[in-house]
Amino acid sequence: MRQRILLTGWFSFRDGEATAGDVLALRRVEDVLRHDGLAYDVAWSPAFRPGDLDLDHVRPRAYSHLVFVCGPLHGKQITALHRRFRHCVRIAVGVSVIDADDPAVTGFHQVLARDAPGAEPVEDLAARAPAMPATPVVGVVLTRGQGEHGAHRRHGQVADELTRWLVGKDCARLELDTRLDTHDWHLSATPDQLQSVFARLDLVVTDRLHGLVLGLRAGAPVLAVDPVAGGAKVTAQAHACGWPAVIPAEHLDEAHLERWWRWCRSAPAHAAALRVRADFTAGTAPDNADELLTALST
Incomplete structure (x- = not known):
C-alpha cells in the first residue's frame, strides 16, 4: 500500500472538542508533511x-499511518482508534502523557x-504553527431586554x-456587556475598563x-441595528452623531448586513469613525449637560 497518513486528534471525535491550540498544532503538523511531500487527510x-471527512466515514484500509495530534492521551475514544486502525503504524505527536501504562498510550x-x-518537556506544536492573516476583532454588544418598548x-x-x-463571518468575535459590576469578574467595574476594550476593537x-x-x-x-420597529433611540443617536451604518429592525437581512459590513471594514468608514471621535472630544455639538446649565440658571 502506498503511504497515506490520517491525521486525528480530539478535534476528530464526534463528542470531542476542537480547541484553537489543537487546530494550530494540526497546522504545524500539516506544514511539516506538506513540506516533505507526504500525502495525508484530516x-x-x-x-x-x-x-468534511469524519471518522465515521473513513475507510481505515486507505491509510498506512494514523497520527494523533495534541491533547492528553487517555480514554476509550483513543483506545478505540487503536482497534479500528490496528493495521496502521500509529504515532502520537505533541501530546501529554499522564499515565505511561494507559492503553491509550501503549497502543501507539x-x-x-x-x-x-x-x-524533559518540549514546546507545544501550536507555538510554531504557520502564521495566518489577522482577522478583524469585532465587539458584539446586544440586548434582549428593554421591555419598555x-x-x-x-x-x-x-x-x-x-x-x-456573525457565525459565518471570518472575524474574532468578542461578546461585550455595558453593564458594570464590582463583584462579577466577567464584567468591567468601571467605564474606563470597558472603554479600554473598545479601544482595541476593529x-x-x-x-x-x-x-x-x-x-x-x-x-x-x-454596524448598528435598531431593535425597535419604527426606530427609537439607536436610530436617533446615530442621527445625532452623524453615523450612517444603522439598519432598521424591519429591514434586517443578510443583504443589508453585508453591505454595511463591507463599508465598516473600509478606509472611509474608519476615517468617518475617527471624525466622530474627534467631534466627541472637541465637544463641537451641544449635549443635554450644556442645556442643564441653562435650565439650572432659570
Missing part, C-alpha cells in the same frame, strides 16, 4: 466541520510527547438574526445605544 468531528507505536512523567420590541429577533449571521456590531456611542468614542466603525 478527520474532523462532524459536529465541528460538517461535510511511537509517542512523541510534549510532556510526560520523567521526560412593548409591542414594538424586536430585540429577540434582531439578536438571533445578528448572531446567526469594529463593533450592536443593537444598543451605548454600544454605538462607546464604539464611536473609541474611533471604531459601528
